[in-house]
Amino acid sequence: MLCENVFPDASTIALLLRAAASVSGNKLGDAFHCQIVKLGFEFNLFLQTGLLNFYAKVGNLESAKRVFVEMPERDSVVHNVMISALGKQGYASDARKLFDEMPERSSFSWNSMISCYCRLGDIENARSVFDCNPLKDVITWNTMIDGYCKLGQLTLAKKLFDHMGCAKNTVTWNTMITGYVQCREFRTAISTFHEMQAQHVRPDEVTMISLLSASAHLGALDMGNWIHAYIRRRNFKIDVVLGNALIDMFSKCGCIDAALDVFYGLPKKNVFCWNSIIVGLATYGYGREVINTFIDMQTAGVKPDGVTFVGLLSGCSHSGLISEGRQYFSQMFTVYGVEPGLEHYGCMVDLLGKAGFLEEALDLVKAMPMAPNTIVLGSLLHACQVRKDAKLTEQVAEHLLDMDPRDGGNYVFLSNFYASVNRWHDVEKCRKLMVEKGVQKTPGCSSIEVDNVVHEFVAGDSSHPQFSQIKLFLDDIGKKLISLGHQVDMTPVLHDVDEEEKESAVRYHSERLAVAFGLMCTPPGKPIRVVKNLRACSDCHAAIKLISKLFERDIIVRDRSRFHHFRDGSCSCQDYW
DNA sequence: TTAGGGTTAG
Numbered sequence: 001m002l003c004e005n006v007f008p009d010a011s012t013i014a015l016l017l018r019a020a021a022s023v024s025g026n027k028l029g030d031a032f033h034c035q036i037v038k039l040g041f042e043f044n045l046f047l048q049t050g051l052l053n054f055y056a057k058v059g060n061l062e063s064a065k066r067v068f069v070e071m072p073e074r075d076s077v078v079h080n081v082m083i084s085a086l087g088k089q090g091y092a093s094d095a096r097k098l099f100d101e102m103p104e105r106s107s108f109s110w111n112s113m114i115s116c117y118c119r120l121g122d123i124e125n126a127r128s129v130f131d132c133n134p135l136k137d138v139i140t141w142n143t144m145i146d147g148y149c150k151l152g153q154l155t156l157a158k159k160l161f162d163h164m165g166c167a168k169n170t171v172t173w174n175t176m177i178t179g180y181v182q183c184r185e186f187r188t189a190i191s192t193f194h195e196m197q198a199q200h201v202r203p204d205e206v207t208m209i210s211l212l213s214a215s216a217h218l219g220a221l222d223m224g225n226w227i228h229a230y231i232r233r234r235n236f237k238i239d240v241v242l243g244n245a246l247i248d249m250f251s252k253c254g255c256i257d258a259a260l261d262v263f264y265g266l267p268k269k270n271v272f273c274w275n276s277i278i279v280g281l282a283t284y285g286y287g288r289e290v291i292n293t294f295i296d297m298q299t300a301g302v303k304p305d306g307v308t309f310v311g312l313l314s315g316c317s318h319s320g321l322i323s324e325g326r327q328y329f330s331q332m333f334t335v336y337g338v339e340p341g342l343e344h345y346g347c348m349v350d351l352l353g354k355a356g357f358l359e360e361a362l363d364l365v366k367a368m369p370m371a372p373n374t375i376v377l378g379s380l381l382h383a384c385q386v387r388k389d390a391k392l393t394e395q396v397a398e399h400l401l402d403m404d405p406r407d408g409g410n411y412v413f414l415s416n417f418y419a420s421v422n423r424w425h426d427v428e429k430c431r432k433l434m435v436e437k438g439v440q441k442t443p444g445c446s447s448i449e450v451d452n453v454v455h456e457f458v459a460g461d462s463s464h465p466q467f468s469q470i471k472l473f474l475d476d477i478g479k480k481l482i483s484l485g486h487q488v489d490m491t492p493v494l495h496d497v498d499e500e501e502k503e504s505a506v507r508y509h510s511e512r513l514a515v516a517f518g519l520m521c522t523p524p525g526k527p528i529r530v531v532k533n534l535r536a537c538s539d540c541h542a543a544i545k546l547i548s549k550l551f552e553r554d555i556i557v558r559d560r561s562r563f564h565h566f567r568d569g570s571c572s573c574q575d576y577w
Numbered sequence: 578t579t580a581g582g583g584t585t586a587g
Contacts, residue, residue, distance in 0.1 A: 053578075080578040087579095111579035118580095142580040149581095174581040209582045244583045275584045310585045317586085346586040375587050382587075409587095535587070561587055 013041070017050040021057040030063075045071070049078055056085035080108045087116025092125070107135040111143055118147030138164075142171050149179025170204050178210045186214040187454060190223065205236050212245035216252040219531035219558055220449045224249040238262075244272045251280025254529050254556040254563060271302055278311035283562045285573055287319025304336055306344070313347035317354065318562050320576055325351045342368075346376045353383020354576070358392070374404050385417070393417050408434065408441040446510035446532045450521045457513040466517070471508070474516045478507055481546050488539060511540050511557060519551055527554040535560050536577075545569050 008016070013032055020028040032054070036047060048071050055064035068074070068082050079102050086095040099105070099113045110133040117126035130136075130144045141164045148157035161168075161176050173196040180189035193211055196203065208227055215224040228246060236242065243266045250259035263269070263277045274297045281290045294312050297304060304312075309332050316325030329348050332338045345368050352361040361383055365372050372380075377400045384393040397414035404410055411434045418426040434441070444459040457464060464470065482488075488507075511532050518528035536544075536559040548555045549569035557564045565572035 049578095056578080077578055082578090084578060106578090108579050113579095115579065137579090139580045144580095146581065169580090171581045176581095178581060204581095206582050213583070241583050246583095248584065270583095272584050277584095279584065305584095307585045314586060341585090343586045348586090350586070378587055559587095 008035075008039070011046075013039075013047065013050070017054045021054045043070075045073060045075065045078075049081070052078060052081055056081050059085075059089070061085060061089050061091075076102065076104055076106055076109065080106065080112055083109060083116070084112040087112055087119060090120055092116050092120055092122065105135075107133075107137050107140065110135055111137075111139050114140065114147070115143045118143060118150065121151060123147055123151055123153070136165055138166050138169050138172065141166065142169075142175050145172065146175045146179070149175060149182065152183050154179060154183055154185070168199070168201065170201055170207065173201055174204070174206045174210065177207065177214075181210045181214050181217075184217070186217050189214040190218075190220075203230075205231075205239075205242055208236065209242055209245045212242075212249040216245075216249040218447060218449070218454050219253050219529060220454050221253040221255065221529060222449055222452050224253050226452075238266065240266070240268055240270045240273055243269075244276050247273060247276045247280065251276065251283070252558065254527075254558065254565075256280055256284050256286075269300065269302065271305055271308070274300075274302055275305070275307045275311060278308060278315065282311045282315030282318060283558070284565075285315075285318040285562060287315045287321045287324070290315030290319075291321070291324060304338060306338055306341055309336075309338055309340075310343050310347060313344060313351065314561075317347055317351035318573070318577070320355060322351065322355050322357070342370055342373055342376065345372070346379055349376050349383070350379040353379055354386065356383075356387060358383050358387050358389060362392075374400055374407055374410065377403070378409070385420075390417075390421060405437060406439055408439045411439060412441050442534065444510040444532065444534050444537075446514040446530050448514040448518050448528070448530050450518065455514070455517060457510045457517070459508065459510045464513075464517075466520075470513055470516050470520065473520055474507060474512060477516065477547065477550075480550060481543055484546050484550065486543060486546055509537055509540050511536060511559075512543065515544060515547060515555060515557075518555075519547075519553065524551075525553070527556060530555070530557045532557060532559045536564060541571065541575075541577075545571055 013036060017032050020032065033051060036043070041047060048067055052064055052067045055067060064082065064085050068078065071078065079098055083095045083098050086098070095113065095116050099109060102109060110129065114126050114129050114133070117123070117129065126144065126147050130140065133140060141160060145157045145160050148154070148160065157176065157179055161172070164172070173192070177189045177192050177196070180186070180192060189210065193203070193207065208231055211227055212224060215227065231238065231242070238246070243262060246262045247259045250256070250262060259277060259280050263273060266273060274293070278290055278293050281293060290312060294304070294308065297308070309328070312328055313325055316322070316328065325348065329340065329344065332340055332344065345364065348364055349361045352364065361380055365376060365380055377396055381393060381396045381400065384396055394417060397410070397417055400410040401414060411430050415427050415430040418424070418430065443461070445456060447454050447456045449455070455464065511530055514530045515528060518530065522528065536557055541564065544555055544557065544566050546569060548566035555566040557566070562573065562577065564577070
């Protein structure tokens, strides 16, 4: 336009500013600023508001402030833009000062102020502005509900949600569903979605993303498949966020091929998408594919981050790729500029320890620039047990107890160790200590989805309505297993009880209850998918291998760290876990 | 000019 000597007018400049705000950085705004001066336009409210909007949107607070201060007159909209810009960058007191000075406040002003406090986690101030607000609209309620959700205060969020002064929209439902997902209440998230459907509120892409995340955590493949079909039916655009949620859901539900299909079908992939597929491949023990995908990621010009290296290193660990793991760990900062964190040391201790390089793992822990946490020491402890190094096991386990006396898992580690060397007196001491401190062992919990319902089984809990049938079925399986040569391994049992009791404690472990339920309730030949919150126990691992042969079923168990795909008497982990 | 979104070691 300028080349042809046709000069833009003020409104053209304002339109261009608006377009620039959504696509570009600060330089363009400065260029327009210069043009406005050069072309001799008067700085009226219209142009100044356009400029202010531009700077606010691209986050250039200094320039926004400059334009704001220079404005001869400021209307309510200008104030709102400024309050919102200040709020987004955490300047609550500056925003509040402007808010208090306003002669007339619109609902935009109130909402921006509440949102500003919520963003900072200052829920008391957010609530007091909310309570004073005479112009509450649906955005006001949504903002406040989200503020509680982000702090994990779900009860307060739900209270507002249930007593809203106006009709709920899609965002309201999404806020509540996402809140449940972020607080790991996945089943409530899904039941809230069913309520949303019952109220005939139309879900959108954001609803799907939260639901996919919930399904991924629960390993609820039927739900995940339903969402995938729904996304297609509604013709939702699969962008990087929705695409990533689908990749993660399929990979966490045991369908890595479907995850790969989504991944390769995405026209654009960001670091989240690459990370999800790398982490996914790692949990299946596909170490070579992890490394190849990492190489492809660099070819695609996407810079790896800390999460990428968690996937890469844990992939090497699950596949026993020791030298590759060592190499990538040593290069992660020097070559890729990613500082190793606690989680990367954790992967390395696991990788080295599992492979039997106990001294190297121990040296790495000693050389860590930060204090090791319970996960790192837990990996070390596991390594000590693999190597049957009793002295070091005891040292590490006691150190763990000192570090976190409220984590029940640590007592179990120590107690299991004492039990394995028949030190029953110490086992008893450990148990007493747990009772004294009111510590409870995290119960083993396994879930399985049957006909769209996620069934949960907790070790030692017989509340499932079909428990007695499952128990009878398991007893029957147990006999068959023994006839196939299965020898019950009771090392994972904590208590100092007689052999028979120990055996029954193992026999009713949560993963076995879930597998038995799956065998009872699904048609022959259908793969059984189970998700467990802890590591699979060694006896269950051996038993499920035999069950897969006995019943001719693929059994896919996702435990705390990886997938075990049991088929025809063996497991995809090749007993390296 | 105001509200809701995804990946992380055992």
